[in-house]
Amino acid sequence: MNSARQPALLDLRGIAKSFPGVHALSDVDFTLHKGEVHALLGENGAGKSTLIKVLTGIHRRDAGTMHLEGQPIDLHDPADAQRLGIGTVYQEVNLLPNLTVAENIYLGRQPTRLGFVDRRRMARDARALLAGYGLDIDVNAALGDFSVAVQQLVAIARAADLSARILILDEPTASLDAQEVATMFAMVRQLKAQGLGIVFVTHFLDQVYEIANRITVLRNGRLVGSHATADLPRLDLVRLMLGKELAEIESADHAHGPGRGGLCASFRDFGKRRYLAPFDLDIHEGEVIGIAGLLGSGRTETAKLIFGIERADRGEVLVDGASARLAAPRDAIALGFGFCPEDRKTEGIVGELSVRENIILALQARRGWIKPIPAAEQKRIAEEFVRRLDIRTTDIEKPIELLSGGNQQKALLARWLATNPRILILDEPTRGIDVGAHAEIIRLIRELCGRGMSLLVISSELDEITVYSDRVVVLADRRHVGELRAAEISPRSIMAAIAGTDAPVAQQERPA
Amino acid sequence: MTRHLKAAAPQLAALFLVLLANWIVFPEFFHIRVQDGRLYGSLVDVFNRGAPVALLAIGMTLVIATRGIDLSVGAVMAIAGATAATLVNDGHGAMTAIAAALAVGLLCGLWNGILVALLDIQPIIATLILMVAGRGIAQLITEGQIVTFVDPALIFMGSGAIAGIPMPVILAFLALCVTLFLYRRTALGLLTEAIGINRRASAYAGVNARAVLLVAYAWCGLTASLAGIIAAADIKGADANNAGLWLELDAILAVVIGGTSLFGGRFRLVLSFVGALIIQAMNTGILLSGFKPEFNLIVKAFVILVLLLMQSGASGALLDRLALIRSRPRLAPEGKEVS
Secondary structure, X not given: OOOOOOOOOEEEEEEEEEEOOEEEEEEEEEEEOOOEEEEEEOOOOOOHHHHHHHHOOOOOXXXXXXXXXXXXXXXXXXXXHHHOOEEEEOOOOOXXXXXXXXXXXXXXOOOEEOOEEOHHHHHHHHHHHHHOOOOOOOOOOEHHHOOHHXXXXXXXXXXXXXXXXXXXXXXXXXXXXXXXXXXHHHHHHHHHHOOOEEEEEOOOHHHHHHHOOEEEEEEOOEEEEEEEHHHOOHHHHHHHHHOOOHHHOOOOOXXXXXXXXXXXXXXXXXXXXXXXXXXXXXXXXXXXXEEEEOOOOOHHHHHHHHOOXXXXXXXXXEEOOEEEOOOOHHHHHHOOEEEEOOOHHHHHXXXXXXXXXXXXXXXXXXXXXXOOOOHHHHHHHHHHHHHHOOOOOOOOOOEHHHOOHHHHHHHHHHHHHOOOOOEEEEEOOOOOOOHHHHHHHHHHHHHHHHOOOEEEEEOOOHHHHHHHOOEEEEEEOOEEEEEEEHHHOOHHHHHHHHHOOOHHHHHHOOOO | OHHHHHHOHHHHHHHHHHHHHHHHHOHHHHOXXXXXXXXXXXXXXXXXHHHHHHHHHHHHHHHHHOOOOOOOHHHHHHXXXXXXXXXXXXXXXXXXXXXXXXXXXXXXXXXXXXXXXXXXXXXXXXXXXXXXHHHHHHHHHHOOOOEEOOOHHHHHHHHOEEOEEEHHHHHHHHHHHHHHHHHHOOOHHHHHHHHHHOHHHHHHOOOOHHHHHHHHHHHHHHHHHHHHHHHHHHHOEEOOOOOOOOHHHHHHHHHHHOOOOOOOOOOOHHHHHHHHHHHHHHHHHHHHHOOOHHHHHHHHHHHHHHHHHHHHOHHHHHHHHHHHHXXXXXXXXXXXXXX
């Protein structure tokens, strides 16, 4: 693609970075050429953000070398990176919405005349700069008046103008629609043609294949592969990201629960613009539906739409055959839904309240404030679940924030079980908890659906999902892209579905 | 019960110390006499004068528990006083006037609640609006005058007594009991604490955060209007400019002294009430001691600082550090800061 005789634009060798207790990066190499779009991919905790922070001078590397066009460089702070021509655009626009477009572009380097800011020249320059990208907007209007997409384009224009060598795009398309992504990509192609090296971080595989020349994948802080896009089929990419070798995969044991019960809830053409593409989903009594996909593929978004946290702007939901309203969590709870969020601390527990109060909270909220659960009853409920779920706490009056992650998770599970829900959504129920609690939660999932409760379980652990799911819904790029049933479910078939190459899987089944 | 007492120890100790100090500077502090069927004395005065702030502190506690604040309570006092005074002078009965004043207070509270709960405006800004505008509204009601009145039933609210106990004290205790009943006998208290600690998690658990916020602000407006009626009845007139002036700050202080965190969450109504009494006991004590009233503010500030340090637990660390500095002044590595 690029002449190999020339030194690479950016060459990182053996980069390592640790934080107390974690090796965020170890021995990572990364090479970026001029006129190249290089996708940097990986799941949660893979080390993408750390690498970018090393690149932009926010973190100092612990070991390794960095060369820019053959010259060794050493970054001490973000200003160093900017001086050397390394610019960054983040997912959240980090410009100032109350200033004008022109002011944002020239912030900190305004053209001056006799010591005063030359506003006219600034506006003229800004207009010319944006016109170069085919963007014709009022540069004297406040940036905040424009759509997120336009703000992103302005941010890219500013970064390219400032830096002009390397541009790092950290999930710039996360909140854009297809049309806006196309506009941004036109701009990225233009910068690429100008000879910039572009590092592109995203969760959208379609976009990777559309624009990237090379792909580098990190996992657990290590480099797992760097390939030309053309040489890396999607399935292999997904495998690299999730860390499964085909040889390791065994057909999971499908000793699954009883046959499906009646239809409990069904979602038709249910979706929200810029959030999740419309999907259809039927939930039957006593079934476990696994929800699989890469980080950012729309798993949590699915849960939040179903639970009414985000309001769907199209489609409908039928519960027991009747159309239901789903505009807030309270509506969902009234329908018999429950939701254990992934982010326990900010969305799950009420930290200073006791274990008892946390457990009865949803039940109490449903009964209404006027009908308090009697103290003795609260104690009975809390003690029962502490015993049944084996929640380790010295006292049900202990603030829940003092419990370990696994026990907090079990207490949240208890909160919903106390309401006796029909459908329980668990978002990464086993994340960040120890192995023992992990196994117990999986056992609980099986037990609950055995009693007729329906479960939607989101997990990044494909082995885990394979073990308990009757059905797996696969997501990619904020869309439901596939559904696997009983015998079809295996880590490999899930990965194939994520990669969008589900057709040949059935034939490739290995002999047992 | 013992747990409750233990949690209340700093406040009760502070109240005891302030009362003790008052007794030392003014030996007759605890003398109580009966005159015309009403109790008189400095101690009675503490309760009587402290009643308006205690009432404000009740409502303020609920609002602060939701992680909010209500700066408008002083202005609401003025509006309620003006409403009651104007109505009795227009020939309405005292009961009508009082009911109308309470209703106006409730409306003021609902207004704040709507701004905070439905429009998501930051509480300090949302209630600042009524804090500023409220005095104007009160002046419009009184037409810029101090409206004096002679209606005995209304005056009774400020200076009357039942079974020897001054009306303001009775009303404040009554309000405390009703609020305790409303919040602690129902689940409202728990839901309030839950949204104060983690509004998002509470909403995900199905708590109707907006309704809980509305009730807290509305109740705060209601208690403020009762305080306003008492303040007006006490001076037999409604002064739109000065009624309840700066009392929102005393109310916030009372809540903080009572141990409720400004970050919301766990709240303690009875201790906020005690906090209001501590503040009033200091005011009365300084007055009785013969110090110039100017000292009042400085002494108050100092006592409050000490009290808050005692609660914060930072005092322990501070004392340790002071002890350390004193014990090894010359051994410190940087010899420059030797005292």
